[in-house]
Every structure is written in structure tokens, then in C-alpha cells.
Amino acid sequence: MLRTSFLLLGIGISVLVSAQPDALATLTGGGRQQWSVIGSTPAATPKCTTGDATYAFQAKPAQVVVGSCVNGAWKNSTETVATWTVGGKSGIAFGGARYQVKALPANAPACKGNANCVRLTTVPDGKTDATRTIYLTH
Numbered sequence: 001m002l003r004t005s006f007l008l009l010g011i012g013i014s015v016l017v018s019a020q021p022d023a024l025a026t027l028t029g030g031g032r033q034q035w036s037v038i039g040s041t042p043a044a045t046p047k048c049t050t051g052d053a054t055y056a057f058q059a060k061p062a063q064v065v066v067g068s069c070v071n072g073a074w075k076n077s078t079e080t081v082a083t084w085t086v087g088g089k090s091g092i093a094f095g096g097a098r099y100q101v102k103a104l105p106a107n108a109p110a111c112k113g114n115a116n117c118v119r120l121t122t123v124p125d126g127k128t129d130a131t132r133t134i135y136l137t138h
Contacts, residue, residue, distance in 0.1 A: 035137065038110065038112055049072075066078075099120040100120070104135075
């Protein structure tokens with residue numbers, strides 16, 4: 001009886017874990033997707049404002065092109081993306097930080113009505129409990 005309970009519990013946990021969407025697939029759509037920080041100037045615009053950022057995630061090779069506004073102009077850098085899983089949590093890592101990825105509904109306040117909306121939240125690194133949250137749309 002006890003052995004059966006543990007078996008069912010293990011099956012239930014594996015179903016829950018496998019039901020979670022893959023973070024990289026969410027961001028790439030299986031190929032390549034361009035995302036903007038909600039409220040940023042579109043990347044197609046030549047001039048930008050400090051704090052504007054874009055992220056172009058690519059599945060193969062797993063990488064992200066990060067566009068950031070520097071002195072009113074876009075500057076791009078390419079980062080390798082890795083996936084991670086620890087203690088039942090999973091996500092992606094790039095630029096020296098690990099992020100959990102969650103798709104959000106358009107009616108979430110931070111999404112401001114954008115239908116394709118995700119939240120990237122850094123995972124504490126053990127040195128600090130500070131987290132960073134990025135809301136993206138495309």
C-alpha cells in the first residue's frame with residue numbers, strides 16, 4: 001500500500017513537471033522571436049530612450065541578441081542561452097543570471113493589454129536575495 005502511494009505520487013509529480021512549458025520554447029516559438037520590454041521604443045525606430053531594451057531569442061544555436069539603448073541609439077550584444085532545472089524549478093540563463101519564465105495573460109496589469117506577454121524573473125544566486133523582473137511582449 002505504501003509502495004503504491006509513493007509510485008502514484010512519483011507519477012503525479014512527473015506529470016506536473018512535464019506539463020510545464022519549456023522556457024526556451026516559450027521565448028523562441030521553436031525558432032526565433034523578437035521581444036521588447038513593455039513600454040520600450042520599438043527596435044525598428046532609430047532613436048531610443050535610456051532603459052529601452054529588446055531581446056531576440058533563438059532556439060538553435062540557443063542564444064539571445066540583447067538590444068539596449070545607449071546614448072539614444074540601439075546597441076546589440078549576443079549572449080549564449082542555457083537551460084537549467086533545480087529543485088523542481090526551471091528556466092533559462094544568459095548574461096550571468098538565471099531566469100524563470102512565465103507566460104502571462106493580456107489582462108495581467110504589467111502586460112498592459114499585450115496578448116503575447118511573458119515575465120522573466122531572476123533567481124537569487126545565493127549571494128543576494130535581490131531579484132529582477134523583465135516583462136516582455138512581441
